[in-house]
Structures are given as structure tokens and as C-alpha cells.
Amino acid sequence: FDGIDDFIDIYNGSSGAGPYSFAANQGFTISGWFKTPVGTFSGTKNLVSFRGTSLIWIQITTSTNGRLFMYLRDDNSQVSSDTFGVTETNTGTWQHFACIKDPATDKIYPYLNGINGYSSADNSTGAFSAYDKISIGNDNYSGGRYWWSGDIANIQFYNRALSANEVLHNYNALKSRFE
Secondary structure: OOOOOOOEEEEEOOOOOOOOOEOOOOOEEEEEEEEOOOOOOOOOEEEEEEEOOOOOEEEEEEOOOOOEEEEEEOOOOOEEEEEOOOOOOOOOOEEEEEEEEEOOOOEEEEEEOOEEOOOEEOOOOOOEOOOOEEEEOOOEEOOEEOOOOOEEEEEEEEOOOOOHHHHHHHHHHHHHHHO
């Protein structure tokens, strides 16, 4: 990624037929590594995006204050969201993220560099299945793109909620590669 207009469409097909569909009572985790340039972001930049014609979203983005943000909107249009703590991520260094939806605790958990930033109530009541696009590095919404500004590596999707120990293990296992 050159930080300007590169992206990967993992899936671009008919609504509800895509891979990585998650049932209403199913946990999931999306994780990976990113590096952004130093400075303030001027708008939403999408690291990972699931987008559906019926506005089903799973997005990991940056806010205008440089913090990572996870946003979930299920098939019933219920929204859950949380910010990855108060840490600005636009530092020019590699960082690890993990976004977890855990139905056992009915919460969502954003992790940054192996540390749980906060947790929020999971308001979702439906599945995450009626999407037709999965992208890394952008969000294709109404023909516009919200390009990620920076580098991306090792994006992973899990069909379950990882534990705090598993997130920390994944972070530590590759940390030296990204220092």
C-alpha cells in the first residue's frame, strides 16, 4: 500500500452470499498490523470494511483525532461502536489491532498493541451476513472510497472471539517483525 489509493477487495459479489458471514450469536475477531504517517487525519480512513447494500457494516477506521474506531451495524440495523482508548495511532510506527465481538459477555472489545482499550455493550441483535463487499484499505460506499492512509499487514479474520491471552500472544509473536 502506498497510502494513497491502494486497496484489496476480498469479496465483491451478491449480498448475503459472501464469506465471513457471522450469525447473530456468533463471536468474531478481526486483527492485523498498520502504520500511519505522523499527523492528524482529516476524515474517516478505512482499514477494514464489510459493506452491504442494506447498510450492514463492520468497519475499522480512524477518527479525525487519529484514534482507531470500530463500528458494527448488523442485519437489524443495530449499532455497536467503540474507540481504541485515547491513544493516537498516527505516529509513523507499526501497531497491532484486534476488534472482538464476544456474545458470551455481550460486549465488543477493541485492542491496540495487545491492550484492551475499552469495552462497550454489544447492541447487535442480528447477524452480520447481508453484505456484498469486504475491503482492506478502503470502503466502497456510494461509489466513493475512503482510502487508508498508510501501511497494512497481516489482516486476519476469526470466526470466534479471541481471548485476551490470544490477542496478546498474536501481538507478541510478530512484534519484533514490525519494530
